Amino acid sequence: MSYKKAEKIGMYLKFFILLVFGILLMAPFVWMVSVGFDRSANIAMPFPPRLFPDDASGFNFTIVFENGRLIQSYLNSAFVTVTSVMLAVSSALLAGYAFSKGKFKGKRLLFVIVLCTLMIPMEPRLIPLYKLFNSVDLLNTFWPLILPSIINGMLIFLCKQFFDQLPDTIREAAQIDGAGEFKIFFQVYAPLAGPIAATMVILSFIGSWNDFLWPLVVLSNQELHTVPLYLASFSLENGTSLGGLTMALATVSVLPIIVLYLFLQRYIIQSIALSGVKGE
Template identity: 45%
Template sequence: LLTLDNYRLAFTNVSMLKYMFNSLLVAVGTILISLLSAIMSGYALSKINFKGRNVILLLALSTMMIPGEVTMTSRFFLFDKLGLADSYWAFWLPASAYVFGTFFAKQYIDSIPDSLRESALIDGAGELRIAFQIYMPLCGALIATLTILLFLGSWNDFLWPLIILSSPEKYTLQLGIALFSYNQGLNEMPAIRMATTVICIIPILILYLFLQRYIVESIALTGLKQ
């Protein structure tokens, strides 16, 4: 017989709601900071002509060749010295340097006509106003794509939370599930552990279902230049 008892037990035995809230808090902060940084940087690199623009982009892209795991130890010591270890700021501050998002945003904004910016400049608008009031509303597909990618990365992240978080009440969902499995033993309560896995996947599926059409549109437009 089909039963939902394992899902009910998952919420009562694993503190799923608390861990899900923590993961959601980390993910939302990461998404907001990353989107703001990526779109502003992408707009500047795409539409504003300044000396060294291509050099800055190449230097930023070169950092993507360095695996994140290589820098985790140094990042931990840095945040520890800053007093931000065991804090969600250790997730949010690095989000301000979202290089992939910057490159993706630049490629997308390249497809938006320069005439919009030129007309706004003639009317006396500043760069910030142009970026926020003209270009950002046209970046719905870009925002949707980066949102699902950022949410997926933040929601499923395990290694960095394991390193930086020491307080159980601040654990994210992945750490909470791992803690439950460790405390119960790998061979105990397999049905409940499988239920926690399904629960963990559901938010990602829901978000993707809502944003999938924007993702396809964004991928189709990226790389096209007016």
């Protein structure tokens, strides 16, 4: 067998394996959408599970979009998520640039401390954070959901690694022209950081939009509930009944993430490929 033929067979084999895994990953989502369009699922969940409903109907989605509590939870999640993403991405870009191109005492130690935060999950931080926000009387507000997102160790690490790929000669040329650090960052490096910024937007958006445990701890007022909290409360109230309506709610809850990913996917591919000007 020739080398080219073996390479072609290997390529087809990889494609087939990826296709199989892709179908397996998509099957639960397709089933969720299918049940959402199945009006009879409100009486009893279809068994065995089927990918396409026998009698498709938009009844469940009509009820969903007429639900005032869902709309309010959407607005709450949108405000929290957009604000958190803006703060997280902005601070990560600034910190990543400082750790990559800046020269100051204790830089390595500070960066190690940032990396150490990646090893601490959310659960051990729940009680200290709860006591902190309770002491300043910020419980049952959106601030406990927004402020902790300002410092994100993973995003800072990604930014630093991205800026490390950009040559220092760009910064030196700007300094020769008399530009200060903020001008260099905003006019030179920030425009080049589009791909990594898109990746960070996706990561922080998913983390904030899907966050359940922390909002459950700090929000007891139903008017402030986010989409995951509303979906959980709806499921608890109805148990195994209204399965079609529950799946319709779940489908609507993930739509913003899908739309955002489809919009930013080309930038994410660029960031994975480490696009940008490289220097020796």
